[in-house]
Amino acid sequence: MNEVTSVTEAQKIKPVPTLPDAQTVTEVQHYTDRLFSFKCTRPASLRFRSGEFLMIGLMGDNGKPLLRAYSIASPAWDEELEFYSIKVQDGPLTSKLQHIQPGDELIVRPKPVGTLVHDALLPGKRIWFFATGTGFAPFASLLREPQTYEDYDEVIITHTCREAGELTYGRDLIESIKNDELLHELMGPEFHEKIRYYPTTTREESAKMGRITDLMRSGEAFKDLGVEPLNPQSDRAMICGNLAFNLELKEMLEEYGLEEGANSDPKHYVVEKAFLD
Ligand SMILES: Cc1cc2nc3c(=O)[nH]c(=O)nc-3n(C[C@H](O)[C@H](O)[C@H](O)COP(=O)(O)OP(=O)(O)OC[C@H]3O[C@@H](n4cnc5c(N)ncnc54)[C@H](O)[C@@H]3O)c2cc1C
């Protein structure tokens, strides 16, 4: 797939927004029949920390806004907002959202929140970002956040999906980070050498098969990456995936001795759901 449609600078200037908190879609890219990403203009009042989520949506048929939680996939410094989305065929929002085009309006409530933020972690040497599916989105933000590279010597991002095509957004993003002139200007020429990318699939053949949890339990993931299992002295972690994944990984991290942190009480790891069930 990988079709990109963008809006021109002239199209971005909309005289009168017709929706409350309306922003204009500037780019849409489809990856599979279940996944797409899009960009929109950023509300002037919006300040957020890389890794946070907010509510976005469209006007429902009943004339009321139909909103859902979405991780902001773009970094805090970016002038546009980016989102990475599922397409649920009978989903109230995404059955419509999947058809958005550049120039369309999108509701963006400018009230960001979330636990996947650097402020919720104590200083460490290595940070692990653990994602399944669209749980990659907050890490797409944090992988472009200068603080990630200021705070850590090593950044390991694991992404487990059912099928190989579901890895495309993450793989392309990491590739683009390596060649991004603005990021090089912001973070120095060698920052991307800190990134270790570990994609795995569970239901389609790829270079590395298996759930990350199983690959960690067997020791294979640590062997592949050439690192020791996590420990609370050096390792910090952020988790974003389905509920079962989050719970399983949380239990594993606790066994390694890591403790869960929060904005008000920074510790060794933090968790957020990629979707509600
Ligand atoms: C904190 C938080 C952050 C979120 N961030 C994102 C994000 O960045 N990108 C994103 O696509 N969704 C994200 N979601 C899910 C999002 O809020 C919606 O559920 C999703 O957009 C589907 O909306 P819907 O109205 O079409 O269907 P819903 O009625 O909301 O969902 C229908 C069903 O689809 C499945 N589903 C929903 N979302 C997903 C998903 N992301 N991946 C796989 N299956 C799913 C679930 O089984 C759910 O019961 C997030 C949810 C939470 C709680």
Ligand SMILES: NC(=O)c1ccc[n+]([C@@H]2O[C@H](COP(=O)([O-])OP(=O)(O)OC[C@H]3O[C@@H](n4cnc5c(N)ncnc54)[C@H](OP(=O)(O)O)[C@@H]3O)[C@@H](O)[C@H]2O)c1
């Ligand atoms: N992806 C698809 O092609 C597809 C198609 C139609 C409908 N759906 C539906 O959409 C919903 C979400 O699907 P999704 O594929 O986006 O997300 P998902 O079911 O959360 O799976 C994403 C990845 O996480 C892995 N995983 C699940 N639980 C785990 C755990 N406890 N520990 C470690 N890894 C774990 C899965 O491995 P496993 O494969 O081993 O579970 C898969 O590789 C599901 O309800 C599904 O039925 C998905």
